[in-house]
Amino acid sequence: MSPALALGVAAALLALATIIGVVLRRRDGRLRGGGALRFDPTDADAAELGSRATLVQFSTEMCARCPQVRRMLDAYASDHEGLRHIEVDLTHRPDLSARYKVLQTPTTFVVDGSGAVRARFHGVPHRHALNEAVAAV
Incomplete structure (x- = not known):
């Protein structure tokens, strides 16, 4: 392979990686719908959910954020x-990552009183988006 072609391929890969990084960074912390998931409080060793809503945070021991x-x-x-915060450590319960479709940590669910996941956040939630999700419950 010629040096010019190798340099062109390297530049194209660098540009692609930069674009992917920017897109992922922009999506981080944004409000997403909960889908049809239901959270079971026994998965977090919690006796009950909050009376209004529950913030369920999925994390791991090696998670920096x-x-x-x-x-x-x-x-x-x-x-x-009426709001409660529960943390689930996926290091000790990796089966829950598949059940709740958690692909990265931290991931936060906003769960209503019946256990239905009303919203989810990947990464650090934006405060205004969190306000919006809790107000919608």
């Missing part, structure tokens, strides 16, 4: 009546 999300969701739940 999970402590930040944990602190944010704890503070958010304590500021809103």
